[in-house]
Amino acid sequence: MLDSTPAALHTGATPLLQTIGLTKRYGDFLANENLDIEIWPQQIHALLGENGAGKSTLVKTVYGLIQPSDGEMRWLGEKMVLSGPSEARARGIGMVFQHFSLFDNLTVAENVALGLAGKESFKDMSARLEQVSNVYGLPLDPRREVWQLSVGERQRIEIVRALMQNPKFLILDEPTAVLTPQEADQLFVVLERLKAEGRAILYISHKLEEVKRLCDTATILRGGKKVSTCNPRAETAASLARMMVGADIKQVKAPASRQTTVxxxxxxxxxxxxxxxxxxxxxxxxxxxxxxxxxxxxxxxxxxxxxxxxxxxxxxxxxxxxxxxxxxxxxxxxxxxxxxxxxxxxxxxxxxxxGTAPRMKLSENALLTGHAASGMVQHGFVNTAATLKTVDRATEAFDVRKAKRDPEAASLSGGNLQKFIVGREILRNxxxxxxxxxxxxxxxxxxxxxxxxxxxxxxxxxxxxxxxxxxxxxxxxxxxxxxxxxxxxxxxxxxxxxxxxxxxxxxxxxxxxxxxxxxxxxx
Amino acid sequence: MQLVLEKRAERSNTIALVSPLIAIGLTLVTMSILFAILGKNPVSALAAYFIAPLTDSYSLQEIAVKATPLVMIAIGLSLCYLANAWNIGAEGQFLIGAVAGSWLAVKTQGTGAGPWVLPVMLLLGAAAGALYALIPALCKVKFGASEILTSLMLVYVADLFLDYLVRGPWRDPAGFNFPTTAEFDPVATVPILIEGGRLHLGAIIALVVVAAGAVLLGKTIKGFEIRVVGAAPRAARFGGFNSNQLVLLTFAISGALAGMAGIIEVAGPVGHLQPGISPGYGFTAIIVAFLGRLNPVGILIAGLFLALTFIGGEQAQIAMKIPLDVTKVFQGILLFYVLACDSLILYRFRLIFASRQVA
CATH class of the missing domain: 3.40.50.300 (P-loop containing nucleotide triphosphate hydrolases)
Known part of the structure; x- marks a missing residue:
């Protein structure tokens, strides 16, 4: 299966996968808006963007996990509608998730078998698993139980599982987030090899140096929209960051002198x-x-x-x-x-x-960690004014953006909530x-x-x-x-x-x- | 066209207030269908249930009398449920409270004891209810036993214990062998508020409990701890709140309130200890707690409404020969709809018209 001719994957002027006006709506929120993206064989295509830019939504759509609200996808030039991931896999789309879906108490081979369709016997499958992992330099012992393995080894299982279906197109979601620098280098070798075989890879990351080193093309998303498709090697890390963020990032300044004490x-x-x-x-x-x-x-x-x-x-x-x-x-x-x-x-x-109770107000979440050491509680009664004051001070000192004075914690964006949490603690000196x-x-x-x-x-x-x-x-x-x-x-x-x-x-x-x-x- | 349940960005406070009303509306519709199937005129049946009891003073007093134990128990249960501790055994705590308080009434019978008897009875009832509720709470904290099962099973223990006492040691010698204690002395009886009526001091106590519950939950750090430990257990532990301690505390409070409600019921409207002192107050209070959105004021309103169904059920039985069990059916359907409508607080319905042709 694996030695099916890679050359056959080249199809001249047609992209392997094309999205046209792809849109995903959640209520009034546009997670993806009018995305036109082309994925070509024999390329590593980076998908860049901050948290919440719409990267995950896009790949989940391509992998058939969610249905687009509008627009269409074309696979080798033909319209493609996916009702689920198994259809995506059948066409040759594989995915390695950031969060692994492995059973700790099963062996490597058992985990792989669970993810594969087909009538292959367990013994044949195990043999093929060993062969694939050796060919690609992803050593795995099929008989070991997953809980004994390191995170890097667990990721290998996911990659091998995807490769065993001989995908034409492989999606990797932040694969290096859990790897040591050396393990990441080893992964890059594998990816280069997959590329040389003619496969397309969509590589999701926010690590710009990595993208510049590895990827041939980069598509940058911001707020659900495509900002640009460019050649990352022709860009600087700073220019890529500017496209991701939409503004220049303030440099952090270390104070000139810092005395260590007791x-x-x-x-x-x-x-x-x-x-x-x-x-x-x-x-x-x-x-x-x-x-x-x-x-x-x-x-x-x-x-x-x-x-x-x-x-x-x-x-x-x-x-x-x-x-x-x-x-x-x-x-x-x-x-x-x-x-x-x-x-x-x-x-x-x-x-x-x-860090917070999601469905409680910020003032109540200020009380959560402030009740012991500040004037928020007097004789067992809560001083609401004091808790609100903490919210106001954190808001002012750390520029917490929110819709009203005292909203629920869950309604804040990740960045603003984190600023509130850090502020809440720092204000206690x-x-x-x-x-x-x-x-x-x-x-x-x-x-x-x-x-x-x-x-x-x-x-x-x-x-x-x-x-x-x-x-x-x-x-x-x-x-x-x-x-x-x-x-x-x-x-x-x-x-x-x-x-x-x-x-x-x-x-x-x-x-x-x-x-x-x-x-x-x-x- | 599709009907989709869609998550809201933030919880809807409007729906949080309206959802019990939607639930009541849906319950009334369902009941009308049920009445029609039973061959009764739905309009007059509902009128007998919900309008007739509101038209005379006797029924109005009776609603308050029935609401008293419901509200007291439900306030305690709401604390448990907010803290994610599932006390289903309030009925048993109610009965044990009634038994413990009655012990003093039986012992002091005819001894000419002073007016201290009733207050001590109330305290005994509360203490016994609290201790009885601590059994499932301790089993949960120490051994991880499901408090839902243990608290429920202890209801039947309490029921049979009460039965044994009134058929055995505490039976009224002059009671023609009926399983009941003698009528309590006046010092062991809850005073009546309106001359010749049925409304008693317990109603005032219930209002005090509502106010205390509102202050506890809204203004104190303990109330905050109770709410956090239920809403976000990990955050509560991060806040330094001990969830086991709060399980014990909420069970103890809820048991105490149920126990006190039990002795008030016996020393008030009933006047002596006998089997069947409760038409299922401890279970109906679960519905009251949820219908009232686990909020003290909401519970007061919900308690009055559920009390109305008890009175209405009796009236409908007399007037229209509708079986009394229909009241329980009604309460069950109501709980079902209340819980179902709660999903509308975090979700909304959306009609999606075909926007995409499937190839």
């Missing part, structure tokens, strides 16, 4: 059993964070960052009080409320449902701020505001711990960067010494050369 957050040999059987166990985590300093924690998602956040915030308690020390006080056994009273503040990764994925899914303007706020907070003397999967973000704001892998935290490196290669090695679980490690510790 240790404000100290973690001593912290260990934590996982909540669920496939969770990550935290082991021997130690670091010291001084006032005036930003420590970045890098790492592929799912290596214990969530568990570390829960242990630091007090959502999960440690047995030994001395494992977490906030402002010189052993706090490992203290509740989140008591830790807040010690001067700590927390911003979790998930905005809706964790925390001594220690622990923040997870501060700019995840946030528009570039809001991201700049938030990063600047974190820098300013550290400059004012607070200790800031930032967990992020975005190495560029950490390089921009952190003084030191440590890497989480399998529940262990590496020795922090000075940002200046933390090259992508070094961080990538640590993210993949390798240790640095002894000399380098010693250097980093001594630095």
């Amino acid at each position: 240790p404000r957050l100290v973690v001593n040999d912290l260990g934590l059993e996982p909540d669920d059987p496939h969770g990550v166990r935290l082991e021997h985590i130690s670091f010291e964070l001084k006032g005036g300093e930003i420590l970045g924690i890098a790492g592929v998602a799912g290596n214990g960052q969530d568990e570390l956040f829960a242990a630091l915030s007090g959502e999960r308690l440690a047995k030994d009080p001395g494992t977490v020390v906030i402002e010189g006080i052993a706090a490992g056994h203290l509740s989140i409320t008591k830790r807040r009273k010690l001067g700590a503040a927390f911003v979790p990764e998930e905005r809706l449902g964790h 925390p001594a220690v701020l622990v923040v997870s994925q501060p700019t995840w899914g946030v528009d570039a303007g809001a991201a700049a505001v938030i990063r600047q706020a974190l820098l300013d907070l550290a400059a004012a003397g607070a200790a800031v711990l930032v967990t992020s999967q975005d190495l560029d973000e950490l390089a921009e704001i952190a003084d030191r960067i440590a890497v989480m892998f399998h529940g262990h935290l590496s020795e922090p490196l000075k940002t200046a010494d933390a090259s992508r290669e070094k961080l990538g090695l640590l993210m993949g679980g390798s240790s640095l050369e002894p000399t380098e490690a010693a250097h980093a510790v001594g630095a």
Whole structure:
């Protein structure tokens, strides 16, 4: 099947896939508006855009998951109507989602078998799986259970599963978001090879350097509309960013001088059993964070960052009080409320449902974390004026855009809600701020505001711990960067010494050369 | 043409207020069809149900008497439901409260005890109801047992316990072997508000409970905790609120209110302890809580409306020979529509006319 002649995929002047005036409406909201896009064989076509620009809607339409409201799609020049993903697959359209659909307790081969149609026997399928994974340099052991595999390996399953259907057109949604730099390089080799075989690839990303390096064509979406189709290699990262955002992005300025003071957050040999059987166990985590300093924690998602956040915030308690020390006080056994009273503040990764109650007003969400340490509660009664004042102050200081004074949290855009959440915590003047994925899914303007706020907070003397999967973000704001892998935290490196290669090695679980490690510790 | 259920951008506050009325309207339509099938004139049947009871003072008082336990119980249940704790056993807590309070009435019978008896009875009823509700709450918190099942099953335990007491140890010796205690002494009886009427002090207590519920939910940090833990459990934990503690608290409050409603019912309108003191108040209060949108003032209105169906049902039985069980059918249909109409708060219907020809 795989050796079907790639040359047959070339069809001269007809694009493989063409969308004409493709539109998707949700109520009054236009997720995609009048999109004309052409996908040609033997090309890697980037789809660029900020969160909410309409990238996912477009690929879901092409993959048959949602029906367009207007416009049409043409496949090899003929009109195509898809009633579901199986029809898309039958035509040769494959997709690798950002969020994997794998069963943890099944083996690799079983997971692949579940996703394939046809009458092939399980044994034949397994053999073909091994063959495909070897041919493309995506090694997989079909007999291993998924929960034992790393995120990169899980992504391989998804890619191999898509390749086993010999697609003419493969869609990848932010594939490098979960990979180390080295793993990403390996993926690019695979993609180049698929391209050389004559397949078309639609590559969704917001990492501009990656797109410039890999892609032949780029289509940029903004607010559901197509801004441009261009050759990314002829553009600069800045010009691509300008097209994505529609404006110049403000540069974040690090303050000229920043004095580190006393240790404000100290973690001593912290260990934590996982909540669920496939969770990550935290082991021997130690670091010291001084006032005036930003420590970045890098790492592929799912290596214990969530568990570390829960242990630091007090959502999960440690047995030994001395494992977490906030402002010189052993706090490992203290509740989140008591830790807040010690001067700590927390911003979790998930905005809706964790950082805020989505269907409650902003003033109530200000009360959610402010009830312990400010004048919002008197003798058990809520001081509504004080909660509203917090909303107003956060709105003013962080330019939170909203339809009315006190709307529901869920009605704000991701960027504005994140600005509110970060603002809510910073206005409490925390001594220690622990923040997870501060700019995840946030528009570039809001991201700049938030990063600047974190820098300013550290400059004012607070200790800031930032967990992020975005190495560029950490390089921009952190003084030191440590890497989480399998529940262990590496020795922090000075940002200046933390090259992508070094961080990538640590993210993949390798240790640095002894000399380098010693250097980093001594630095 | 297609009918599509579409998510709204923000919850509609208008629909939140109107949806109970839509539900009532749909229930009335359904009931009319049902009456027609039973061979009754729907218009006069509905008039007997909903208009006739409002026309005389006796029925109006009776509506308030029936609404009293419904509202008290439903306020407590609304706290549980807001906190995502599903207390279905208010009927049992009601009965246990009645039993506990009656114990004092039976023990002090004929001893010439002072006016302290009734207040202590009320406290006993509330305490017993709270303790009884804490059984399923503790089972949930400690062992993860479904509080829906355990609280419901304890209803039958309470029912049979009451039955045993009035047939055995507490039976009135002069009661011709009927399963009932002796009539309570005046100091163990809830005072009547209107001379010669049936309206009693319990109605005032119910109003106080409504006001207290409104203050608790709207103005206090505890009320906020209750609402957050139900609406966004993870955010509540992030806020530092302990969901297990809130399960225990809301079950205790709701049990206490149901227990107090139980002893008020026995020491008020009934006057003695006997089986069948409740026509299912504890279950009907679930409908009241939801029809009232888990809001104290809404619950007061919904309680009066459901009380009307009890009185209307009796009147329709007398006037038109409509079976009394139709009242329960009515209440069931109403709950169904209330829950169904709630989806309109977050969603809306949209008619889509063919805009795209299928090839």
